[in-house]
Amino acid sequence: MLEFLTDGLREALLNVNMNLVYELRIRANRPVVVNYGGEYTFLGARGITPHIGAAIVTCYSDIENIIYRASEYSVYSVTDKLRQGFLTGAGGERIGLAGAYVYEKGEAFTVKEVTSLNIRVPHEVRGCGEKIYRTCFSKGIASALILSPPGRGKTTILRDLARLISAHRLLNVLISDERNEICAVNRDFSLDTGAFSDVVRYAAKRDALTAAVRTMRPDLIVTDELVDEAEIDAVACCIRGGVEVLASAHFRDLESMRASPPFARALRERLFGYYILLAGEGIGQVRQIYAADLTPVADLC
Numbered sequence: 001m002l003e004f005l006t007d008g009l010r011e012a013l014l015n016v017n018m019n020l021v022y023e024l025r026i027r028a029n030r031p032v033v034v035n036y037g038g039e040y041t042f043l044g045a046r047g048i049t050p051h052i053g054a055a056i057v058t059c060y061s062d063i064e065n066i067i068y069r070a071s072e073y074s075v076y077s078v079t080d081k082l083r084q085g086f087l088t089g090a091g092g093e094r095i096g097l098a099g100a101y102v103y104e105k106g107e108a109f110t111v112k113e114v115t116s117l118n119i120r121v122p123h124e125v126r127g128c129g130e131k132i133y134r135t136c137f138s139k140g141i142a143s144a145l146i147l148s149p150p151g152r153g154k155t156t157i158l159r160d161l162a163r164l165i166s167a168h169r170l171l172n173v174l175i176s177d178e179r180n181e182i183c184a185v186n187r188d189f190s191l192d193t194g195a196f197s198d199v200v201r202y203a204a205k206r207d208a209l210t211a212a213v214r215t216m217r218p219d220l221i222v223t224d225e226l227v228d229e230a231e232i233d234a235v236a237c238c239i240r241g242g243v244e245v246l247a248s249a250h251f252r253d254l255e256s257m258r259a260s261p262p263f264a265r266a267l268r269e270r271l272f273g274y275y276i277l278l279a280g281e282g283i284g285q286v287r288q289i290y291a292a293d294l295t296p297v298a299d300l301c
Helices: 007-013 060-070 075-082 130-137 154-169 205-215 229-240 254-258 261-268
Strands: 021-027 033-036 039-044 047-049 086-088 094-104 107-120 144-148 173-177 197-201 220-223 244-250 274-278 286-291
Touching: 007 021, 007 039, 021 060, 060 086, 060 094, 060 107, 075 086, 130 144, 130 154, 130 274, 130 286, 144 154, 154 173, 154 197, 154 220, 154 244, 173 205, 197 205, 205 220, 205 229, 229 244, 229 261, 254 261, 254 274
Parallel strands: 144 244, 144 274, 173 197, 173 220, 220 244
Antiparallel strands: 021 033, 021 107, 033 039, 039 047, 086 094, 094 107, 274 286
């Protein structure tokens, strides 16, 4: 995990409880900020520090080295990811990039002169999806959508639910892992998503979902961060074809979801049997679970 960091940053993290590290924000000529247990603070040479003066300050060359290491020293091999503004580390770390976008023929081609990195650290939290599993899936599988602002634990919960459903329901679970964050599969390891799970990595959702239904015969598809009409269309095709879908989306609350035309359509068509709203504070905390008609589900034991 985080093998692509500079030596100084890796040494500093040896003094930190990595189970509480959710994000590292690295900015050129600025102190390193860490989301530690859901709160932002600074990273010093000896670990977490509340004092900005004791924080590690990174430079442009540090950022360049991290990008080269994360791309296994071949930036050209990750051009498709760069144009979307992110890289994925071997351990499933999503590395967001801020800098100067370069356009070619009217479309984003790459990012250069990167000045900031936001490194989101994946966590395997066994049992974090238990409440949702008991409430929504213990008696059968239905399509569900997990809602929250960014960084509130949607991917961690999806990972655990895939494991729980695979273990208890003995169903074929297909994971569409567009950024290799849910499973973080490489030659050395993979995060545990159950013995009945198959993974399609680095494919656009509409391609992965279409191919999966035709070739892998899943009972359930798990995918992260639906964003637009095309992805809702792909999900709708799966559900109408008899394959349930467990997904997530970035919304603060139900009102903001209703205001999004693709998701308002999903509501009208009752695509999802459950809507699971996470709390805006903390990580992976369930605020409420709603049925397809958005009436609250009472049993949250």
